[in-house]
Amino acid sequence: xxxxxxxxxxxxxxxxxxxxxxxxxxxxxxxxxxxxxxxxxxxxxxxxxxxxxxxxxxxxxxxxxxxxxxxxxxxxxxxxxxxxxxxxxxxxxxxxxxxxxxxxxxxxxxxxxxxxxxxxxxxxxxxxxxxxxxxxxxxxxxxxxxxxxxxxxxxxxxxxxxxxxxxxxxxxxxxxxxxxxxxxxxxxxxxxxxxxxxxxxxxxxxxxxxxxxxxxxxxxxxxxxxxxxxxxxxxxxxxxxxxxxxxxxxxxxxxxxxxxxxxxxxxxxxxxxxxxxxxxxxxxxxxxxxxxxxxxxxxxx
Amino acid sequence: xxxxxxxxxxxxxxxxxxxxxxxxxxxxxxxxxxxxxxxxxxxxxxxxxxxxxxxxxxxxxxxxxxxxxxxxxxxxxxxxxxxxxxxxxxxxxxxxxxxxxxxxxxxxxxxxxxxxxxxxxxxxxxxxxxxxxxxxxxxxxxxxxxxxxxxxxxxxxxxxxxxxxxxxxxxxxxxxxxxxxxxxxxxxxxxxxxxxxxxxxxxxxxxxxxxxxxxxxxxxxxxxxxxxxxxxxxxxxxxxxxxxxxxxxxxxxxxxxxxxxxxxxxxxxxxxxxxxxxxxxxxxxxxxxxxxxxxxxxxxxxxxxxxxxxxxxxxxxxxxxxxxxxxxxxxxxxxxxxxxxxxxxxxxxxxxxxxxxxxxxxxxxx
Numbered sequence: 001x002x003x004x005x006x007x008x009x010x011x012x013x014x015x016x017x018x019x020x021x022x023x024x025x026x027x028x029x030x031x032x033x034x035x036x037x038x039x040x041x042x043x044x045x046x047x048x049x050x051x052x053x054x055x056x057x058x059x060x061x062x063x064x065x066x067x068x069x070x071x072x073x074x075x076x077x078x079x080x081x082x083x084x085x086x087x088x089x090x091x092x093x094x095x096x097x098x099x100x101x102x103x104x105x106x107x108x109x110x111x112x113x114x115x116x117x118x119x120x121x122x123x124x125x126x127x128x129x130x131x132x133x134x135x136x137x138x139x140x141x142x143x144x145x146x147x148x149x150x151x152x153x154x155x156x157x158x159x160x161x162x163x164x165x166x167x168x169x170x171x172x173x174x175x176x177x178x179x180x181x182x183x184x185x186x187x188x189x190x191x192x193x194x195x196x197x198x199x200x201x202x203x204x205x206x207x208x209x210x211x212x213x214x215x216x217x218x219x220x221x222x223x224x225x226x227x228x229x230x231x232x233x234x235x236x237x238x239x240x241x242x243x244x245x246x247x248x249x250x251x252x253x254x255x256x257x258x259x260x261x262x263x264x265x266x267x268x269x270x271x272x273x274x275x276x277x278x279x280x281x282x283x284x285x286x287x288x289x290x291x292x293x294x295x296x297x298x299x300x301x
Numbered sequence: 302x303x304x305x306x307x308x309x310x311x312x313x314x315x316x317x318x319x320x321x322x323x324x325x326x327x328x329x330x331x332x333x334x335x336x337x338x339x340x341x342x343x344x345x346x347x348x349x350x351x352x353x354x355x356x357x358x359x360x361x362x363x364x365x366x367x368x369x370x371x372x373x374x375x376x377x378x379x380x381x382x383x384x385x386x387x388x389x390x391x392x393x394x395x396x397x398x399x400x401x402x403x404x405x406x407x408x409x410x411x412x413x414x415x416x417x418x419x420x421x422x423x424x425x426x427x428x429x430x431x432x433x434x435x436x437x438x439x440x441x442x443x444x445x446x447x448x449x450x451x452x453x454x455x456x457x458x459x460x461x462x463x464x465x466x467x468x469x470x471x472x473x474x475x476x477x478x479x480x481x482x483x484x485x486x487x488x489x490x491x492x493x494x495x496x497x498x499x500x501x502x503x504x505x506x507x508x509x510x511x512x513x514x515x516x517x518x519x520x521x522x523x524x525x526x527x528x529x530x531x532x533x534x535x536x537x538x539x540x541x542x543x544x545x546x547x548x549x550x551x552x553x554x555x556x557x558x559x560x561x562x563x564x565x566x567x568x569x570x571x572x573x574x575x576x577x578x579x580x581x582x583x584x585x586x587x588x589x590x591x592x593x594x595x596x597x598x599x600x601x602x603x604x605x606x607x608x609x610x611x612x613x614x615x616x617x618x619x620x621x622x623x624x625x626x627x628x629x630x631x632x633x634x635x636x637x638x639x640x641x642x643x644x645x646x647x648x649x650x651x652x653x654x655x656x657x658x659x660x661x662x663x664x665x666x667x
Contacts, residue, residue, distance in 0.1 A: 103309035
């Protein structure tokens with residue numbers, strides 16, 4: 001039986017009349033990367049901060065590695081945290097920050113390995129306020145690893161970073177995953193969750209509206225695949241005459257497919273009829289498409 | 302409370318602090334600039350008449366002639382006080398450097414052919430006591446020549462208490478030391494809301510360090526910096542401007558206690574002020590609201606003895622006044638017993654303020 005490192009049951013957090021987290025349930029298994037997805041204000045960070053023990057909950061049961069984070073003062077020694085908007089003492093350097101963490105959390109920490117893994121050797125002696133956003137996030141990630149935690153909370157670790165910096169962070173997360181660490185990842189980037197997470201939960205307005213593997217969620221909510229062809233009205237007529245549902249969208253003709261094999265049939269027909277088209281592409285829905293539609297539907301309701 | 306956490310943060314904070322030019326400026330350089338500035342402004346480069354209190358307990362033609370002669374010399378600003386005033390009490394309560402007493406039997410002794418003895422009293426440094434004695438004695442010698450040829454009818458006796466001093470710089474040293482204590486409060490007023498806004502408290506809470514350990518690290522750091530800056534202030538006061546300060550081991554120890562007490566008190570006040578400052582504008586308003594009245598009305602830049610009565614009354618409501626008064630009593634007047642009770646009161650109130658601030662201060666989010 002797989003051991004759960006995090007258990008959340010009917011978690012509620014209210015601020016006066018406003019309900020930030022509205023009775024959510026989920027669990028994270030040991031060695032699993034679990035991602036909380038949702039638009040701004042969905043309640044992701046509030047949930048994570050309750051699990052980290054920095055914010056009090058209104059009601060519900062929460063366990064992190066068998067302990068209630070609201071009561072345990074030792075949990076900080078067993079979890080790693082990279083908070084949203086990571087910040088540290090101005091004028092201190094990454095080397096001093098790591099040394100401070102080593103002294104307070106884990107005197108036997110292998111700082112050298114962490115520096116190599118996260119790649120912060122180039123700016124170890126640069127004052128905090130002078131390093132770039134991506135370097136700050138990498139420093140935050142390094143600090144979250146000093147106590148060699150079993151579980152890491154990474155709250156939007158790549159938010160605001162350029163694509164290269166984002167990929168650097170992904171590599172570190174992948175290597176943590178390979179080392180069997182459990183990770184709770186919150187992110188705005190669906191591509192990031194699709195790539196890194198074993199399971200995801202989509203949150204909106206304090207509720208989890210669906211959860212599962214990224215593929216399961218896409219399967220459950222995706223619309224029909226579409227074949228998109230750039231061509232004239234003759235091509236549109238040919239496709240419609242063959243019984244396919246097609247509609248024009250500017251220079252493109254979008255064909256809604258019942259079956260992925262229909263795409264091959266349509267292209268073959270167009271070749272046989274010697275119809276001239278400029279290019280075509282097959283559009284399958286990603287987790288992002290599904291997410292945007294699901295959240296959009298809730299907004300409309 | 303874990304010592305390793307306190308020392309770990311102390312090292313981190315001190316290294317970061319050493320890179321902060323503004324922090325170094327306000328903690329070390331600014332007080333030095335102030336003492337150099339005020340020391341230079343009030344340095345006795347040209348002669349100006351000093352104050353001399355005269356109590357004439359034996360009014361007669363000859364005694365008023367002596368008073369007029371001293372007045373006419375232009376060497377003193379003479380203040381004649383009534384016979385009904387207790388001179389000793391007047392000297393101690395008004396911090397009088399030199400006072401001339403003409404005793405009640407002066408005229409009768411003189412007219413019966415005996416010597417008339419004038420008594421110079423007050424509290425002054427050896428240099429001041431000596432120069433005042435020489436100046437007054439010179440005037441008296443001239444009167445002696447006039448009324449009795451060469452015989453010494455008038456005699457000046459000095460009973461000035463040596464050890465204290467009337468130099469302005471003597472007041473600036475403890476005043477500016479009080480100012481350095483006050484600036485530690487300002488650090489907290491800025492640090493607490495800034496660390497909260499930048500979420501550095503949240504980050505520190507992930508390291509296992511407690512808020513008490515963080516506060517204590519800050520107090521230790523500030524105390525060390527305070528000692529360094531105050532040693533420099535005292536050295537400049539003594540060696541550059543010739544301040545006369547009582548610096549026996551026991552005085553240094555009591556001064557250290559007052560400094561630490563002040564530091565704890567103003568750190569507590571700084572935390573409380575920081576807790577109610579929710580943005581940069583409020584921080585500046587609250588910080589200056591606390592800083593400026595105390596800076597100008599607690600005896601930092603001028604001794605309160607020279608201030609108008611209404612300002613003295615206002616100063617009684619400002620906590621820094623009591624710290625500076627204690628420092629002046631210990632460092633200038635070498636009078637620890639007179640402020641012992643006040644220091645005990647300051648220690649108790651500092652502990653209360655600090656405990657209240659530490660309890661209200663939280664770096665967890667609601």
